[in-house]
Amino acid sequence: MAADIASAPYALPLNEAPPAFYRFYAHIGVVGVFADVDAKIKAAGTVIPGSKMSVPATVAPALELGYRVTPNWAVSLSGGIPPTSILNAGGSIAAEGKLGSTVAAAPTLTLHYHFLQLGAFQPYIGGGGSYLIVFNSRDGSLSHLRVDGAFGVLGQVGTDIMLSERVGLFVDLKKGILHTNARGAFGPVPIKTSVALDPLALTGGVTIRF
Template identity: 45%
Template structure:
């Protein structure tokens, strides 16, 4: 359901892009300003978080062959705040309302149910280059640092279940489609490379997992420049 909703959101933004693409042939003075005098901007909208977890799990220091975890996709409200430090270069910080994710046993552990629940999510600080020569349509690419911020954990199969916060690298690409000097729509994609550790106790024995999350975050909504 989340993937279908994200696809609908992306399709809506792409449809708007097609509608406004004809404006690119108009005289440049009739277009929305490329950057204008507004160095600050906000991206506000819905984000989908799609994790691709790979885990190494052990109990009492003994690895469990074929053990894995799965984490369902999540949607949340997210905001990116940015500032142009040069005509085509901007820096930004992004984050959202932290969703609650259920970590379920998979692989050779399938059927054991949820290992635990975690409320948290990624935040990112990035620098990006904006291609401002295309008028109203303004794509960009960038990279930076991503952090997994954990607010709370909840026991399920494991007791005293805990997830460690972590830091990694993030890549970014997207576009703004400006409707006037201040307002527009946007689509943004971030790919994080981040790993964390979880700990707890299974029937009194210490359990540990090393999990590579490597999330993809798709974010779309309204742009406001000021």
């Protein structure tokens, strides 16, 4: 029994190619995104003292497609159904309530190293980049709301827990550094905001190799 487990493709020694090497894989699951917002809000070019912005967490279906260059090294592209994010006023402008909302996504491209010497438990670590794509912006107390697309960088850690050669479970954590700009108006007063979103994305679901 021990020999059978040791020889399975999901329990390989480091850098040893499996007899049946599945180069492609998919992570299918649900992602929760938690933004760590730091915003500098300016009215007519002057910072509004004590002003803040917050973005509540969102949950959406997620998909990551990966390709193993070697048994240990892989690249992947991840994304999902773009969620609606609410932009809320805080601090000295909290009375403004909901500033607006956006429908946006940040597809990520990452390179990661997979540790295969631990049997069915296969952790990985990596990093890469993302791009914020804003599909739609809706006004709230802030009129003529526009949010810019932006590039970001991120780190990634996670693990596959293989139930068989081809099917398993996964948990994945990505931490990004992503800054963008937003603009609009409070009545006749132009507003411009520099926003550090720095999101944390926690994903879990099913691994399928093919």
